[in-house]
Amino acid sequence: MENTFYKYQGTGNDFVMVDNRNGQFPKDDYPLIAKICNRRFGVGADGLILLENDAETDFRMVYFNADGKEGSMCGNGGRCIVAFAHFLKVIEKETVFIAVDGLHEATITDDVVSLKMLDVKEIKEKTNALFMDTGSPHHVQLVNGLKSFNVVKEGARMRYGVYGEKGSNINFVEKNDEGGFDIRTYERGVEDETLSCGTGVTAVALGMYHLGNTKENTIGIKALGGNLEVSFKEQNGSYSDIYLKGEAKQVFKGELTW
Ligand SMILES: N[C@H](CCC[C@H](N)C(=O)O)C(=O)O
Numbered sequence: 001m002e003n004t005f006y007k008y009q010g011t012g013n014d015f016v017m018v019d020n021r022n023g024q025f026p027k028d029d030y031p032l033i034a035k036i037c038n039r040r041f042g043v044g045a046d047g048l049i050l051l052e053n054d055a056e057t058d059f060r061m062v063y064f065n066a067d068g069k070e071g072s073m074c075g076n077g078g079r080c081i082v083a084f085a086h087f088l089k090v091i092e093k094e095t096v097f098i099a100v101d102g103l104h105e106a107t108i109t110d111d112v113v114s115l116k117m118l119d120v121k122e123i124k125e126k127t128n129a130l131f132m133d134t135g136s137p138h139h140v141q142l143v144n145g146l147k148s149f150n151v152v153k154e155g156a157r158m159r160y161g162v163y164g165e166k167g168s169n170i171n172f173v174e175k176n177d178e179g180g181f182d183i184r185t186y187e188r189g190v191e192d193e194t195l196s197c198g199t200g201v202t203a204v205a206l207g208m209y210h211l212g213n214t215k216e217n218t219i220g221i222k223a224l225g226g227n228l229e230v231s232f233k234e235q236n237g238s239y240s241d242i243y244l245k246g247e248a249k250q251v252f253k254g255e256l257t258w
Helices: 030-037 075-087 151-161 198-210
Strands: 004-010 013-019 047-052 060-065 094-099 102-109 112-117 124-126 129-133 137-142 169-175 181-187 192-194 218-223 226-235 238-247 249-255
Touching (some): 004 075, 075 238, 075 249, 151 192
Antiparallel strands (some): 047 060
């Protein structure tokens, strides 16, 4: 079945997933990928992910944003592709795979995937905000009244206005009553607010620890689409053993008929 695709979601960040171990997917066709991700003219997703063979690891993850262009690392997509690899029996419960930013270890238990992220060596302090690279670039900013905050307007303004054409993902965060943090994210490449962004959730957890807003190194982060947990070790402002953990689920299967 040549054009079979699957749809996965991780805390509401949704992806079209294709088994491209035969190398037949036309991955240079950006307009096609954008069309598949379009919610009116296609399947509809925040991104499209290919699972490919890799000589040294269990598989390769190739991630495209909804605009059809290859993106930087996607944390929720990384969790979803681990669930997909498990479904395809490419892996059992543990894996090491390669993504655009390097090697990732992960484990899967039922539908819960714990994904190891790359070390974060530097957090930059900006006016009332932080910036760091957790595999993707992230701006982290505390706000009051997150629920009613205009994430799309402010995110779009800052994504271009502050970070230029290359841009950044923009996260807004507020402490919640449960000792964790609420997050809302404007995603570059999707050019909209998504229900969750894994590399953004990771950036918020490290950022809140960095600012002294929590002393915990296992932090619950609530995105619009569900809850994630980030754990890490910190030494002299450098972060290692970073794990992003939460549900990743297959939601349907179909046939692309381009
Ligand atoms: N949704 C993704 C982030 C994708 C990053 C992408 N928007 C880019 O900047 O290329 C995540 O779960 O981490």
